[in-house]
Amino acid sequence: MIWSIAWRNVWRNRLRSSVVVVAVTLGLLAGVFTTAFMRGLSEKRIQDAIRTEISHIQIHMPGFSDNTDFSMFIPAASGLADTLNGIDVIAAATRRIVINSMIASAETGTGVMITGVDPGQEMRVTNIHEKITEGEYFRDYRSNPPVVIGEKLAHKLHTGTDRKVVITVTDIHGNTVQGAFKVAGIYRTDNAGFDERNVFVRFADLAGMTGFHPSGAHEIAVRLHETQETDRAVGMLRELRPDLEVLPWQETSPELGYLTSAMDQYMYIFVMIILLALCFGIINTMLMAVLERVKELGMLMAIGMNRIKIFFMIMLESVFLSLTGGILGIVAGYLISKYYQYHDIHLPVQWVEGFREIGYSATVNTITDLPMVFIIALMVIITGVVSSLFPAYKALRLNPADAIRTDN
Amino acid sequence: MNIIEIRNLHKVYNTTHVPVYALNGIHLIFKEGEFAAIVGPSGSGKTTLLNIMGGLDEPTQGSVTVAGTDIFSLGQRRLIDFRLQHIGFVFQAYNLIPVMTAGENVEFIMHLQGRPRAERITRTRELLTSVGLADRINDRPNKLSGGQQQRVAVARALASKPRFILADEPTANLDSRSTENLLDIMEQLNIGEHITFIFSTHDPRVVRKARRVITIEDGKVSQDQEKSSGS
Ligand SMILES: Nc1ncnc2c1ncn2[C@@H]1O[C@H](COP(=O)(O)OP(=O)(O)O)[C@@H](O)[C@H]1O
Ligand SMILES: [Mg+2]
Helix, strand or coil: CHHHHHHHHHCCCHHHHHHHHHHHHHHHHHHHHHHHHHHHHHHHHHHHHHHHHHCCEEEECCCCCCCCCCCCCECCHHHHHHHHHCCCCEEEEEEEEEEEEEEECCCCEEEEEEEEECHHHHHHHCCHHHHEEEECCCCCCCCCCEEEEEHHHHHHHCCCCCCEEEEEEECCCCCEEEEEEEEEEEECCCCHHHHHHEEEEEHHHHHHHHCCCCCCECEEEEEECCHHHHHHHHHHHHHHCCCCEEEEHHHHCHHHHHHHHHHHHHHHHHHHHHHHHHHHHHHHHHHHHHHCCHHHHHHHHHHCCCHHHHHHHHHHHHHHHHHHHHHHHHHHHHHHHHHHHHCCEECCHHHHHHHHHCCCCCEECCCCCHHHHHHHHHHHHHHHHHHHHHHHHHHHCCCHHHHCCCCC | CEEEEEEEEEEEEECCCCEEEEEEEEEEEEECCCEEEEECCCCCCHHHHHHHHCCCCCCCEEEEEECCEEHHHCCHHHHHHHHHHHEEEECCCCCCCCCCCHHHHHHHHHHHCCCCHHHHHHHHHHHHHHCCCHHHCCCCHHHCCHHHHHHHHHHHHHHCCCCEEEEECCCCCCCHHHHHHHHHHHHHHHHHHCCEEEEEECCHHHHHHCCEEEEEECCEEEEEEECCCCC
């Protein structure tokens, strides 16, 4: 019966309770939607990074990542790449040469990471070829080997397609060598920083220029059919080649590895702040509800309703009040998030450039997460309980004899 | 058998200015089956006395023994339970929970006592019938007149099967017809079912119905008069 009394008590002052319910609804709608939005944003960032930048797994000689020494190459890498291409969880594997270098146009120069790729295989691992905005993903020129550069770098170098750039690298003997390349294509990813730093040439051209072993590689990049298979595939590859360093994407890019969990933590803090703000509204409403019912509460104590039950009743009222709005907000937020899971959210144009600078794309889909929704619902219940403590304490301090006196 | 023994009861309210001596040495004994009125001018201490008899407020000095139990030796928690099990209350106003129907108000006290649902439901219907409100069982208090609300309160007080019912000015807010009606019902319950009623009033028509009239003035019993029944 106490449950039903508490529920009806919530609706004694319909307007006042409705205001709180609406506030809680909006707060949680915002909380749930923002959570799903941020999840989507970070998941998109991770998938984009895997697809265009780092691939699922990278294989190097041990220690290569720490010092990109020319000599640290995987011998007989082409054979290994062929083997990998035959493994079922692996969608494709490709060899690369990776060297720090200088690139210069007629006007200016800068330091970049130059990657020698086998275009045919590379296209099966990363999707830079889909990001070409001008020119094409490698073509043959009569005079010079082709190079593909990022849009940001092209701007920086004041260069464009079909124009010449000079790349300076150190060869395997430690001599500085220079080569003139022609810009075959300009790409643009969602990560402007990546575009500025990464230059692609053909494996054979770079190997020829530097004397790199034609069947070796600094790096083998592996794309899997499913991101969830990463751990399993890494285990397999480590077993296959214990002499090599096999890095999953989370280790190639630790900040991406932490992104989801860090984002989740921020979101919980965000929701907690919303609930904290709502908490004051609920406390205020509950306090009013207690103070205007002093005589009734005194009567209940007088006839023998004990303090635990009074406390429980007030706590339930507070929980019902917050949970009504909480459930409405969570359900609405969940449905809206579900909708935008399948329909793109286009970020406002004025944000897009700024987002691109830090690697985020202009369209986002929300990602809904049922466990998170339940945790948020639990947080709402806790908020209701916490909000009831002070009003309930006020109620329990009532002296029934004073409370029911009619002559005051 | 004595159901209430009041010995040397004193109550001093410590207000910010001067202490108020509300009760100044009250001795009273009530027996089972009484129908007693406590009368006296406003401020004489009627409410204070009933509150202390019911264990709602503590005396400054003296004791109240209900059916052999010194109620102020029980401690707060057990005292609340003692009230729930042994004492029925009817107040001047604010007796009922406005969000509950008449039936639920009656049933609720049995729920607090932990009685089984089937018993609660039959007893609620019986009690509302005995106060003439069987047809209002599903109405909320705001649909009932003041007199009907007080009758529900009497039914509620009876529901817990208390040793006695304390009623502080139960008719003060009622018109004369409702007053008479409520008193008739209380009298029937007293005679027919031996329910002990102790009520305060300053309404002479109510006093006339009582079989014992205790007058208090300045916190003291100035007169304690038994009438033969049916006067
Ligand atoms: N809580 C209180 N604090 C201070 N004085 C009180 C309080 N309650 C009652 N009194 C005083 O005690 C006296 C007796 O009051 P009360 O028992 O209400 O009398 P009655 O019910 O006969 O009108 C009055 O003088 C009243 O002002
Ligand atoms: Mg009084």
